[in-house]
Amino acid sequence: MDIKYTTKNGWEAASAEDKQKVYPFCEEYKKFMDSAKTEREAVVKTIELAKANGFKSIDEFATLGHGDKIYINNRDKSVMLVVLGEDSTKGLNIVAAHIDSPRLDLKQNPLYEDTDLALFKTHYYGGIKKYQWTTIPLALHGVVVKGDGSKVNVVIGEDEGDPVFCITDLLPHLAEDQMKKTMREGIAGEGLNILIGSKPATVEKDKVKTAILDLLNQKYGIVEEDFISAELEAVPAAKARDIGFDRSMVGAYGQDDRVCAYTALAGILEVQKPVKTAVCVLADKEEVGSMGNTGMKSRFFEDTIAKILSMEKDGYSDLLLRKTFANSTCLSADVAAAIDPNYKDVSEALNSPKVNHGIVITKYTGSRGKAGSSDASAELVGLIRKLFNDNNVIWQTGELGKVDQGGGGTVAQYIANLNIETIDCGTALLSMHSPFEVAGKMDIYMTYKGYKAFYLMD
Numbered sequence: 001m002d003i004k005y006t007t008k009n010g011w012e013a014a015s016a017e018d019k020q021k022v023y024p025f026c027e028e029y030k031k032f033m034d035s036a037k038t039e040r041e042a043v044v045k046t047i048e049l050a051k052a053n054g055f056k057s058i059d060e061f062a063t064l065g066h067g068d069k070i071y072i073n074n075r076d077k078s079v080m081l082v083v084l085g086e087d088s089t090k091g092l093n094i095v096a097a098h099i100d101s102p103r104l105d106l107k108q109n110p111l112y113e114d115t116d117l118a119l120f121k122t123h124y125y126g127g128i129k130k131y132q133w134t135t136i137p138l139a140l141h142g143v144v145v146k147g148d149g150s151k152v153n154v155v156i157g158e159d160e161g162d163p164v165f166c167i168t169d170l171l172p173h174l175a176e177d178q179m180k181k182t183m184r185e186g187i188a189g190e191g192l193n194i195l196i197g198s199k200p201a202t203v204e205k206d207k208v209k210t211a212i213l214d215l216l217n218q219k220y221g222i223v224e225e226d227f228i229s230a231e232l233e234a235v236p237a238a239k240a241r242d243i244g245f246d247r248s249m250v251g252a253y254g255q256d257d258r259v260c261a262y263t264a265l266a267g268i269l270e271v272q273k274p275v276k277t278a279v280c281v282l283a284d285k286e287e288v289g290s291m292g293n294t295g296m297k298s299r300f301f302e303d304t305i306a307k308i309l310s311m312e313k314d315g316y317s318d319l320l321l322r323k324t325f326a327n328s329t330c331l332s333a334d335v336a337a338a339i340d341p342n343y344k345d346v347s348e349a350l351n352s353p354k355v356n357h358g359i360v361i362t363k364y365t366g367s368r369g370k371a372g373s374s375d376a377s378a379e380l381v382g383l384i385r386k387l388f389n390d391n392n393v394i395w396q397t398g399e400l401g402k403v404d405q406g407g408g409g410t411v412a413q414y415i416a417n418l419n420i421e422t423i424d425c426g427t428a429l430l431s432m433h434s435p436f437e438v439a440g441k442m443d444i445y446m447t448y449k450g451y452k453a454f455y456l457m458d
Helices: 016-035 039-052 207-220 224-229 255-269 300-312 318-326 378-390 412-416 441-455
Strands: 069-074 078-083 092-098 103-114 117-125 138-145 151-156 194-197 230-236 241-243 249-252 277-283 329-332 359-362 395-397 421-426 428-430 437-440
Touching: 016 039, 016 249, 016 255, 016 441, 039 069, 039 078, 039 138, 039 255, 039 277, 069 300, 078 255, 078 300, 092 255, 092 441, 103 207, 103 224, 117 207, 117 230, 138 224, 194 207, 224 230, 249 441, 255 277, 255 421, 255 428, 255 437, 255 441, 277 300, 300 318, 329 378, 329 412, 329 441, 359 378, 359 441, 378 421, 378 441, 412 421, 437 441
Parallel strands: 092 277, 092 329, 329 421, 359 395
Antiparallel strands: 069 078, 078 277, 103 117, 103 230, 117 194, 138 151, 138 230, 241 249, 249 437, 359 421, 428 437
16 A cells, blocks of 8 residues: 555546446436436435335335345435345444435415516525526426325426526626625525516406416416415426536536435445345435434434334344444435635645545534534544445545535434444535536446445445
């Protein structure tokens, strides 16, 4: 081993065999990204791929044994895939990613008319730069639960012939006052109103609003009150695209964190009869604190593992569950902030990941004194480092910017609180939390390769 530590560009360090696999793997990844722009769609696509690879719903099993492949759907917004090992109480190899991304949610009473234009009011979800969401094509995804309890799925703006929507912005000629504001203040949260129509109906009042309601009623059978029981999300209408003359990067909405979700999924789909039970968790609500019954703070993960243990062994007890957790290891599969040549001053070069230098091992996240981080042990870092080296996984280390610059958290702390050895590990991104994030294709492939090696760790 070299006495000096240096990161390696994957395109220089990877084997010829791995290099040949990168582009085909990323083509499948782009298809997933285009079909899974919301957490609900990600669950649907995950279960579709799981079934195609021999996974069955846990409800189809009376007992569980070595090699059984199961999935557990949590309210259509989070999902777990499990491949049973020889004895789950000896520990689980868990990869936990999240499938929600920053976006614009329609308010419960969103539709209004102003100056003969119809608009939707929104409430942004997660951490965004609000100005990035103006004047870009938006698509509408989600579900509407009607007054009779029936559910209508909505996707508008993705097909070539679909209309799209947008949020308007001021022309430079009239923006003198706006331009004096900070970037944070230039676009207000209550100003993120989506333009949806302009053609009036032949009625006395709210002519354009009424025309829009008529169209929605004809196409979906919904009325205005149905918005109250709807989950409708505005997301960028753009599809995942190759970036660069060399096509060496992927640009797409929602790569935080569906790049880690897809690579974690792709890895477990190929696992057969592992020594330790392999678990893939795709959770919701991470961008808003992992709250709710589909977030990582819920009891869903614990309850599911308890159910698996009770189906695998006689004499289940809470102590058995705690023993299983104590023997387990988790990769908190979330993205890292790659050093950006346009904004190098916010990063510390020695400890910031680079695009296409491999999967990122992040010992701690948090901010200002590591607040909100589980801070993995030296032993665990050493274990993962050795695992990746032994399996020819190109890797690097990273942290989220300079000390006191900012920071952020992941689901790691909530899993570690269960007495599970946990470390953050994922793909580096440029333009994180923007409508069009960038990842290196070599990093995407190495993330998949690293997760697969971890699932098979004994």
